[in-house]
Every structure is written in C-alpha cells, then in structure tokens.
Amino acid sequence: MSTAETVSTSFRASKDKIERIDAIATSMGRSRNWLLNKALDDILEHQxxxxxxxxxxxxxxxxxxxxxxxxxxxxxxxxGA
Incomplete structure (x- = not known):
C-alpha cells in the first residue's frame, strides 16, 4: 500500500460487516485499518x-x-449457455 499522506475519514457500516472485517483482519494478522485500506486499493485498481x-x-x-x-x-x- 502507498505511503502517501493520509487523512482520516469515517463511514457507517452494519455491526455484522464490521465483525466480519475484524475477523478477516485477525485471521490475516492485520489491523482493521490495513484491511480496509487494502480493500479500497483493490477496488480503485479494479475500477x-x-x-x-x-x-x-x-x-x-x-x-x-x-x-x-x-x-x-x-x-x-x-x-453450455
């Protein structure tokens, strides 16, 4: 991930989504912040x-x-379509 200057932001998500994000981050040995940044990088690259x-x-x-x-x-x- 980039080492560019960072800014803080917030958004609302369901408790279930946050729990799922936290579970994935934990299983990867990463933080919630790292996982959310990785997801954003991936979607921006895909787009x-x-x-x-x-x-x-x-x-x-x-x-x-x-x-x-x-x-x-x-x-x-x-x-077979």
Whole structure:
C-alpha cells in the first residue's frame, strides 16, 4: 500500500460487516485499518482497469468489431449457455 499522506475519514457500516472485517483482519494478522485500506486499493485498481476495458470495447464497437452470430453460438455451446 502507498505511503502517501493520509487523512482520516469515517463511514457507517452494519455491526455484522464490521465483525466480519475484524475477523478477516485477525485471521490475516492485520489491523482493521490495513484491511480496509487494502480493500479500497483493490477496488480503485479494479475500477481503473474496468474503465480502460470499457473504453476498449467502445472503440472496437465504433469500428464495427462485433462477434458474428455464429461466433456467439459457438461460445455459448462451448460453455453450455
């Protein structure tokens, strides 16, 4: 995780969620703070990746790059969809 300047914040969560977070943190030998920061880092990284992938998809669609009906059927058949 980053060593950048930190600020304090707070939010409301159900007692059950906090208990689950604490249990996970304890099992990992980490603090609640560490686990919440790790979760935030992970979601921020995922969101950045997702936004790039969406833009790639939009660019491909703008160029008319679509799967044919036959390609879609083949994939569905491959995975039993």
């Amino acid at each position: 950045a990746w997702f936004e790039v992938e969406v833009q790639k998809g939009i660019a491909a669609a703008d160029k008319g790059e679509f799967a044919s009906p036959e390609e879609v059927t083949a994939i569905f058949n491959k995975y």
